[in-house]
Amino acid sequence: MNYWNPTIECMPREELTRIQNERLIETVKKVYHNVPYYRDKMQKIGIEPGDIKGIEDLSKLPFTTKQDLRDTYPYGMFAVNLSEIVRIHASSGTTGKQTVVGYTRKDIDSWAEVMARTLASAGTDRNSFVQIAYGYGLFTGGLGVHYGAERIGASVIPISGGNTKRQLQIMKDFGTNILACTPSYALYLAEELEEAGIKKEELKLKAGVFGAEPWSESMRKELEERLGILAIDIYGLSEVIGPGVASECPVKCGLHIQEDHFIPEIIDPDTEEVLPPGSVGELVFTTITKEGLPLIRYRTRDISSLNYEKCECGRTLVRMNRVTGRTDDMLIIRGVNVFPSQIESVLLQMGDTSPHYLLIVDRVDNLDSLEIQVEMTPSLFSDHVRGIEEVEKKIRAEILSTLGINAKVKLVEPKTIERSTGKAKRVIDKRQF
């Protein structure tokens, strides 16, 4: 069994709980005294740090949502002096504004630790060559995996995303053992490898850590078959830390959550009631080691369930089920978070009325595609083919620059997009996970 930190990963539950209790108490004190947002929220419900004696008091604390981070954009919820922040990352916000997260030196260290556990679980060691095809930049994927791999002492190939020909060449020539990227990109690479006539036996691939988007068991089997690897699911979100929050072990029966850093809960998304182990509901995390941006009961909007049984792999860390859906309308397209409302904002800028639109998400040749159908309005119409094509081009360019994804834009006739009396059905997702 490949543990990075067996002491923690196989720790008896009572000891783990003791650690969590201590760290939770410290975290609540820290946010109460340093983050006005949390102090106000707690005072409103009449809670003081002294009222929290351990994880059993977690439900007394208020929730945190993405909207809270938006409202305090960019640094309003940081709990330390900005001079102590050594790293900033950001991810999509519901409209325009990004969600900003900050890390202290110690946070970067914690992140490397949890990511090392993730990678070790897949069999990474200091002799491994790790090809990181997650994007490097404000996105937490690239750098997150990078620091974890370096912590292990593996040889990191920081290739980032894109340039598939190069990816294949490097995989073959540099002797990649561990691949880190989105599962759909991995499938795409598998296809390109086959087309280039490169057999999996010619490669040194052992395993892959895949995440940032939902993927199915059948996709996993396909990846393992075609690349000849162990394919494990990893989970994370930048608000909690980035990749490294949870990961599968070779038993592939749920993702172990790094509980000494993040305390999970499952709640009913409507009543906000905490649900017992085994129930399906919304995943909530409380960070208990982060200094820069500690979060109390952060609502992820991801749907999962918790399993506290000891795993065959020997780890005692609680397992979360693979995420099957969301409680909000966020889409993940090629690993990028997209909110339909962001697209609406872009369209609003184009004309004088808010046009009706429909998003069609599909997966063609293992790559996600997005088609945006927009109803034609008199202000968008022109007697020239060129004129209409310009409108389509302009929308495409705006979407690319705002969201970072290439979408196909199709102008359709008025009143052809279904109207509804309730919440408008803006998205048709043809993908099957």
Added chain:
Amino acid sequence: MLVKQISVFLENKSGRLAEVTKILGENNIDISALSIADTTDFGILRLIVNDPDKTLKVLQENNFTVQTTEVIAIAVEDRPGGLSEALKILSEYSIGIEYMYAFVGKATNKALVIIRTDNPEEAVKRLQESDIEVLSPETVYKL
């Protein structure tokens, strides 16, 4: 001397064209000329009708996106070279042609052509100077 042409946005779906002609038929509108500019996803249907204002209203009521554009209608000799003489004049005066399409009217010995140019007033002036017959809107609507 500028004629109102109707432009309609159509998706590349079957039945759209039939729908338009059905509506016009029901509303007693007579089409004398038409052309379609097409791309992969959509087309622009251009129509010369006997009542452009009514056409605009009726199509809009039926949820079509419509516009009127000013074009020129000319009549040229129905013989080889007839059209080229008219186009020669436009090119001499550097008047650009965006598109054109021809149709048959009830005028004898003449071929009728609809032209959209980037400078319609100038085009009309130059064509008339060279004795090319430019049809008045009233004439066109009565075709």
